[in-house]
Amino acid sequence: MFELEKILASNPASCQGNDVSRASMLAKIRAYASAYSTLPQGCSVILWHSDTLEFGLRLLALAQHNIDVVIPPNSQTQTLQDIAALTPFYAGEALADLPHRLQQVEQCDPCPVFDAQLYWPSASTHSGNLIFFTSGSTGPAKAISKSWRAINLELATLDQAFSATGDTEFVAMVSHQHIYGLLFKLLWPLRFGHHFEVMSYQYPEHLRARIEGVKHCFIIASPAQLSRLAQDNVLMSEKTRIGRVFSSGGPLKDADAITLYEQLNVAVTQVYGSTETGG
Numbered sequence: 001m002f003e004l005e006k007i008l009a010s011n012p013a014s015c016q017g018n019d020v021s022r023a024s025m026l027a028k029i030r031a032y033a034s035a036y037s038t039l040p041q042g043c044s045v046i047l048w049h050s051d052t053l054e055f056g057l058r059l060l061a062l063a064q065h066n067i068d069v070v071i072p073p074n075s076q077t078q079t080l081q082d083i084a085a086l087t088p089f090y091a092g093e094a095l096a097d098l099p100h101r102l103q104q105v106e107q108c109d110p111c112p113v114f115d116a117q118l119y120w121p122s123a124s125t126h127s128g129n130l131i132f133f134t135s136g137s138t139g140p141a142k143a144i145s146k147s148w149r150a151i152n153l154e155l156a157t158l159d160q161a162f163s164a165t166g167d168t169e170f171v172a173m174v175s176h177q178h179i180y181g182l183l184f185k186l187l188w189p190l191r192f193g194h195h196f197e198v199m200s201y202q203y204p205e206h207l208r209a210r211i212e213g214v215k216h217c218f219i220i221a222s223p224a225q226l227s228r229l230a231q232d233n234v235l236m237s238e239k240t241r242i243g244r245v246f247s248s249g250g251p252l253k254d255a256d257a258i259t260l261y262e263q264l265n266v267a268v269t270q271v272y273g274s275t276e277t278g279g
Contacts, residue, residue, distance in 0.1 A: 015199060017197075036064070045105060049093045053198045065127075067128045132144045135275070144275050174225075174249075208234050223247050223256075
């Protein structure tokens, strides 16, 4: 078992370059874990938040209990209504159109004090599973259950294969609500003491401004974003700061991959994963 206090970096996250401390994160995780203590052990909770940090804090708090975490691909009312068939419990962002059958669990009162040690989720900490949904591109979306043991094996493989350092900043252009973004943007840096940027940068100009001051970064992107970048690459002035560029969600055109390598002197690492097989 790994204590969160020992594996998280001193400043695990930043929001537009402003550091978020380990101490503040642990305090919030403990507060959420207190709220979730009122839930039945073995239940499921839908988790949605557009903010990556707030999502991650709640995810780690839920993992302190034997609770399955259901991760919807979006927060559309119909999506949540369909998933509500699995559980009446919802954690995360306050939504004006939250289906009536869902109960926002952070609002449970009173909350017992959660004074146990905080651990990284694993089988030995009796954390529940993560439940994702397939894209639905080849039929109705299916729920896919992943154990934390499987997730942790993937994270260990990523860290061993791609050699992030203590100075590495993980900066993403994709969402954490899908398995690719969840693993590469959030869980990998958290688990192995690296540093991630909370914001997702949709525009290359904003991404360039964010990485101007970093020593070393990994960029997590999609093929569509990288194809547009290849046509007008504003990151070339910062290429010495870029250690790796990851792409997933579909194949990147060979011509774009070659152009990006010529522009950045970094070969794009294409990740051929899926919800079913792993990130």
